[in-house]
Structure formats: C-alpha cells, structure tokens
Amino acid sequence: MDIQQVMVVGAGQMGAGIAQVCATYGYNVTLHDIEEEHVEKGLKSIRKQLERQVNKKQISQSDMDRFLQRIHLSTKIRNSESQDIIIEAAVENIEIKKSIFADLDKFAPDHAILATNTSSLSITEIAAETKRPEKVIGMHFMNPVRVMKLVEIIRGLATSDETFRVVKKMAESLNKSTVEVNDFPGFVSNRILMPMINEAIYTVFEGVATVEDIDEVMKLGMNHPMGPLTLADFIGLDTCLYIMETLQEGIGDDKYRPCPLLRKYVKAGWLGKKTGRGFYNYSN
Ligand code: 3HC
Numbered sequence: 579m580d581i582q583q584v585m586v587v588g589a590g591q592m593g594a595g596i597a598q599v600c601a602t603y604g605y606n607v608t609l610h611d612i613e614e615e616h617v618e619k620g621l622k623s624i625r626k627q628l629e630r631q632v633n634k635k636q637i638s639q640s641d642m643d644r645f646l647q648r649i650h651l652s653t654k655i656r657n658s659e660s661q662d663i664i665i666e667a668a669v670e671n672i673e674i675k676k677s678i679f680a681d682l683d684k685f686a687p688d689h690a691i692l693a694t695n696t697s698s699l700s701i702t703e704i705a706a707e708t709k710r711p712e713k714v715i716g717m718h719f720m721n722p723v724r725v726m727k728l729v730e731i732i733r734g735l736a737t738s739d740e741t742f743r744v745v746k747k748m749a750e751s752l753n754k755s756t757v758e759v760n761d762f763p764g765f766v767s768n769r770i771l772m773p774m775i776n777e778a779i780y781t782v783f784e785g786v787a788t789v790e791d792i793d794e795v796m797k798l799g800m801n802h803p804m805g806p807l808t809l810a811d812f813i814g815l816d817t818c819l820y821i822m823e824t825l826q827e828g829i830g831d832d833k834y835r836p837c838p839l840l841r842k843y844v845k846a847g848w849l850g851k852k853t854g855r856g857f858y859n860y861s862n
Contacts, residue, residue, distance in 0.1 A: 579689060579740075581748050585610055585652070585661040587678060588668035589620025591852075592695055595723025596665055598624045601648040602724075603752045608661065610652040617651040624649065627724065658686040663748065665717055667695040670820050675699060676707045683708035691741055693717040697817065698764045698772075698824040701734035711736035715745050718765060719754075721813065729754045734761050763828030764821060772821045775813075778806035779837040782857070789857045807857040811850035819844050 586597045589611040597609045611617045628642040705714035716732025729749040793805020822836035850856030
C-alpha cells in the first residue's frame with residue numbers, strides 16, 4: 579500500500595511534531611483534535627518550529643509555505659474517512675485511546691492502518707476495540723520528534739507482517755531509523771528510560787544530592803544530553819507517573835513503583851516545563 583494521506587489525532591507536543599515531520603517529507607496531513615483551539619495551538623507550534631528552521635537557513639521560506647499548505651486542520655473524527663494511515667497521539671490514557679480507536683474503526687476506510695504513538699500502553703488491548711486488529715500497530719516517536727532519529731514500531735498480538743512493513747517503510751521515508759518491538763508494558767524505550775528517571779527522583783527524595791548535581795552526574799559522567807530530572811520535566815511529570823504505573827501494574831513487579839515525590843509533584847500540578855514548574859522553575 580502506498581501511503582499519501584496521514585491523519586494525526588491529538589495536536590499536543592507529540593502530535594504537532596509528527597504532523598510537522600510528515601508534512602516536511604511530502605505527506606498530506608490532517609491534524610485533528612477535539613477543540614478548534616487545540617488544533618490552532620498545534621499549528622502555531624509547527625509554524626514556530628518551521629520559522630526557527632528558516633532563520634537558521636535550514637529550509638527556505640517557500641519550503642515552509644509548502645509544508646504548511648500540506649497541513650489541514652480537523653475537529654471531526656469523520657475526516658478519517660479519506661486517510662491511508664491515522665497516527666493517534668492523544669493523551670496517555672487507555673480508556674480515551676480505546677474510544678478513539680473504536681471511532682476511527684467506524685469511519686476510516688478498510689485499507690487504513692490505525693497506529694498509536696502510545697509510550698507504554700498495550701497495542702493488543704487498543705487493537706481489540708477494532709474489527710481490524712491486524713492493521714493496528716504502535717508507532718512510537720521520541721520527543722522532540724523532528725530531532726530524534728528513532729521510531730519504535732510495536733507489533734500487537736494480531737499485527738500483520740504487511741502492516742509492519744508499510745509502517746516501517748513510512749517511518750524510514752520520514753528519515754527515521756526503526757526498531758521492531760513486541761507488545762509489552764513500556765516497550766523497550768520506556769521500560770529502560772523511566773525506571774532511570776524514577777530512580778533519579780528517589781535520589782532527590784532521599785536527599786542523596788541536589789537536583790542540579792544529580793543531572794550533572796548523568797550529563798558529565800555518562801554523556802547524556804540532558805540530566806534525568808531535566809528530561810522528566812521535558813517529557814511531563816504526569817506522563818512519567820502514568821508510564822511508571824503502567825509498568826508496575828502491567829509487569830506486576832513493585833520494583834517499578836513510582837517515587838512518592840513524583841506523585842506529590844503531579845498532585846501539586848507541577849508537571850514540568852509545560853506548567854512552568856517541575857524539578858526546575860521555568861517561570862522566567
Ligand atoms: N522542540 C523541538 N526541537 C528542539 C527542541 C524542542 N523543545 N529543543 C531543541 N530542539 C532542536 C533545535 O532546534 C536543534 O535543531 P537543529 O539541529 O536542526 O538546529 C536541535 O534540537 C539541537 O538543539 P540545541 O543545539 O539547541 O540543543 P541541544 O544540543 O541541547 O539538544 C535536545 C536539544 C535534542 C533536546 C537534546 O537535549 C536531547 O537530545 N535531549 C534528550 C531528548 C530525549 O531523550 N528525548 C526522548 C524523550 S523520551 C520520549 O520521547 C518517549 C516518550 O514516550 C516519553
């Protein structure tokens with residue numbers, strides 16, 4: 579199957595990034611969210627990113643205009659009826675994702691692939707909401723989408739070889755490298771990354787070192803581009819907590835228990851960069 583029409587469901591940080599990359603590499607993109615305000619915000623962030631690339635002379639103004647012309651906005655899930663693939667990047671909540679997939683299954687054409695950018699939830703469980711589980715797959719992009727080279731492709735229990743092949747080819751056409759992963763909580767990326775972040779939070783909680791010094795250890799000692807606490811703020815502490823809960827519940831091992839300090843910050847609404855406060859203060 580030749581993919582031309584791509585719908586991205588969810589116009590937040592990840593959805594907007596995926597839409598931008600797809601438009602850059604020649605796909606016609608429909609960026610969808612439930613509220614007009616959300617899609618407008620997503621488009622605004624894409625425009626801002628592209629303007630930055632124009633200012634750095636990485637792309638020309640006419641490239642930017644061309645990319646933006648390929649992006650259409652949607653607030654009606656019915657618009658999935660003209661798509662070849664739908665990539666869902668909505669909030670990380672299994673009930674919400676299941677409901678989106680049930681709707682997509684009603685409207686999307688029979689040939690369409692339904693992909694999810696979930697960071698840890700079960701592809702198999704999401705696929706079971708549809709009558710096409712062989713066409714449901716995980717397509718996990720990393721943040722920031724334009725910069726990070728990896729797409730983790732996750733096969734649900736029923737995902738067909740053909741679906742896998744088409745999605746891999748599409749990800750490669752976006753100049754990404756892919757890895758093939760089986761459906762298990764957190765897949766590979768977050769199974770390894772999140773316990774490290776959670777451990778860094780325990781290290782703050784137990785007063786072993788300051789936030790800045792913990793980050794410094796991993797940056798200068800291990801050559802990580804960002805310290806784990808900066809990275810947690812960048813990902814969103816609510817997302818980090820949700821992934822740890824998914825690991826703990828899904829694997830059934832308390833070694834994945836979320837640090838109480840992480841819970842406390844999320845309860846306080848300190849969700850990281852997006853709310854101006856997390857392990858660091860972004861109010862300035
Ligand atoms: N959004 C979009 N692009 C960004 C960005 C942002 N927030 N921050 C930086 N960039 C871009 C810059 O525009 C620049 O692009 P260019 O090379 O085309 O000019 C490039 O990234 C490098 O930026 P800088 O030179 O200003 O800054 P750094 O060298 O410090 O790199 C970084 C920034 C790429 C974000 C780097 O710090 C990094 O790699 N951090 C780790 C990111 C990471 O681990 N991501 C995975 C998160 S986990 C995940 O996504 C899974 C999910 O399920 C939780």
